[in-house]
Amino acid sequence: MMHPYKCQVCGETYLGETPPDRCPFCGAAGSELKKASLWYNRGKVAMSPQSYDNCKKALDLELNNAAFYKCAAGKAANRISQSIFKRLFKQELEHAKLLAKAMGIEVPALPPGECKGSDGENFVEAHQHEDMAIEFYMQAAADAEKGGEPEVAYIFRNLTEIETEHLMLTNLYK
Ligand SMILES: [Fe+2]
Numbered sequence: 650m651m652h653p654y655k656c657q658v659c660g661e662t663y664l665g666e667t668p669p670d671r672c673p674f675c676g677a678a679g680s681e682l683k684k685a686s687l688w689y690n691r692g693k694v695a696m697s698p699q700s701y702d703n704c705k706k707a708l709d710l711e712l713n714n715a716a717f718y719k720c721a722a723g724k725a726a727n728r729i730s731q732s733i734f735k736r737l738f739k740q741e742l743e744h745a746k747l748l749a750k751a752m753g754i755e756v757p758a759l760p761p762g763e764c765k766g767s768d769g770e771n772f773v774e775a776h777q778h779e780d781m782a783i784e785f786y787m788q789a790a791a792d793a794e795k796g797g798e799p800e801v802a803y804i805f806r807n808l809t810e811i812e813t814e815h816l817m818l819t820n821l822y823k
């Protein structure tokens with residue numbers, strides 16, 4: 650029988666007999682998909698000016714990465730690279746949405762995306778983008794933990810974990 654599972658990271662609902670390996674929307678680990686009765690709505694998160702600033706930087710980073718992946722998907726040479734870039738585009742957009750929700754603001758428009766001309770170059774660039782994101786999110790999670798902001802730390806720890814999966818994926822193709 651199908652059950653609703655809600656992602657504690659992005660809030661999307663997955664219907665299935667068992668929870669998936671990873672959230673199909675934001676890419677969070679399957680353990681973050683809770684039975685609907687155990688899920689709680691985080692909504693807008695009270696945060697320090699430093700955490701708000703980190704979330705704003707993260708939001709810009711996610712939007713830029715989403716735009717980059719959208720561009721790469723548009724130029725992809727085959728169905729495999731196109732599928733990967735498209736899925737990464739959707740996940741980064743989901744990350745932008747969850748950050749905007751935590752900040753209590755509207756999701757800004759997607760900036761114009763730039764990317765290289767070949768899949769190989771775009772996988773190399775994707776790797777650099779993910780690397781930068783991981784480094785920044787680890788720092789933001791540590792800042793939030795030090796500041797006694799577990800909700801913010803939770804978001805940044807999960808984003809770190811997801812972008813690490815992206816990094817490993819780009820490693821396979823670059
Ligand atoms: Fe999710």
Ligand SMILES: [Fe+2]
Binds near residue numbers: 711740741744808812
């Ligand atoms: Fe992301």
